[in-house]
Amino acid sequence: MIKEILTAVAVLGSLSILLGIAILITMKVFEVKRDPAVDEMMEALPGVNCGACGFPGCEQFAVEMAKKGELYKVCPVGKDAVAIKLREILKKHKGEVKNG
Ligand code: SF4
Incomplete structure (x- = not known):
């Protein structure tokens, strides 16, 4: 047994x-290699997932900005303070691989 x-x-x-x-x-x-800029932008964004920027949520917003490498839209919730942080993050990660 x-x-x-x-x-x-x-x-x-x-x-x-x-x-x-x-x-x-x-x-x-x-x-799947994730763009480190997306993670940093997620920390800077309000995280409300309201969709006011035209994307379904903050992560999709961050992914799209990281892919384009520029802040062509602004988060209406975070306004200028968040936009400044996001521009700094995008500038820091410029030239890195963009996989979303
Ligand atoms: S407007 Fe700002 S808080 Fe709302 S989903 Fe877009 S990025 Fe997130």
Whole structure:
């Protein structure tokens, strides 16, 4: 009885380790590089997700500004204070890979 239990634990333990390794490899292979400017802009934006800028939420706004590399729209909620921060962030990250 003990032998069967130990065998089951060993088999399931080994299987879980193998599946964990497979998940890690899959994560690395299919990893989507995120633009660091988007994360910084998300911290600067109000996070209200109101859509007043014409985008469904703050993240879509940040992604679009990072892709274009310029602040062609302004967040009406954050106004000038946020616009200044976003311009600084975009200037800092100019020339980096834009993957959204
Ligand atoms: S207007 Fe500003 S707060 Fe509203 S969704 Fe756009 S970026 Fe976010």
